[in-house]
Amino acid sequence: MTEPNDAAAEPGIPRNYPHGPDSSRRDGVPRGRIEGFAWNDSAVFPGTTRIVQVYIPAQYSGGELAALMVFQDGQMYLDPDLEMRAGIVFDNLIHDGSMPTTIGVFVDPGQLGNRNAEYDPADDRYAEFLITEIIPAVRDQLGLNITEDPDLRAICGGSSGGNCAFTVAWQRPDRFGLVLGFVSSFAQIPGGNPYPELIRRTSPKPLRVFLQANRWDLNFDHSDLNWYSNNLLVAAALAENGYDHRIELGDGAHNANHGGVILPDALRWLWRT
Secondary structure: OOOOOOOOOOOOOOOOOOOOHHHOOOOOOOOOEEEEEEEOOOOOOOOOOEEEEEEEOOOOOOOOOEEEEEEEOHHHHHOOOOOOOHHHHHHHHHHOOOOOOEEEEEEOOOOOOOHHHHHOOOOOHHHHHHHHHHHHHHHHHHOOOEOOOHHHEEEEEEOHHHHHHHHHHHHOOOOOOEEEEEOOOHHHOOOOOOHHHHHHHOOOOOOEEEEEEEOOOOOOOOOOOOHHHHHHHHHHHHHHOOOEEEEEEEOOOOOOHHHHHHHHHHHHHHOOO
């Protein structure tokens, strides 16, 4: 686990972690390009409009099928001045062979305050939205050649976007086989977190799951609606049912710092062959 840069901080004080070299631009590493479009014609979430940004790696020629990774809260992951810096990380990891040539699709939540309504429910609506609307639009509008192999299709998010990513893969493992969730908000799924019990009583699905949780997340010292413990419960259920999974624990709060710092290693683990 990455060491915090303020290791002498008092116990109970959330830590701040420094980024490593994979999160910075390197000389000699070709840069992918970003294209995008507005999506305001959703049948699944009518009345919403959003921006979809698409990372296309320099190594993509169009002649081969590219891998796919979809991010919720897309702008937060792409902004090079924020914690995740996913475009820079993709450049570095694709260049050094740590992940395949991968199209990154960065989807913002629908305007009109629709984020929680889209991300939190443990149903198949958001999966349908991605599979029937966003991914076809990426293919059609940008002419990209994307694989259908779920082992080469990943989904990622943080907070409510993290449980959304898990829900999409849980509902449609035939379309997404790789899951990356940062400080996931399993605790606020309407009706309660169903996944510990669902995972235990359902035959294992062909999923590889990386979770990250922070010790000082929301309600860290409460028995109800505890973000940290709910991530631990999901990880425990995955372990008990033999899933290929990993959970990385940090000493941060409910933010993207620790997740952004470990993003390169999380992607290396997720995309390993």
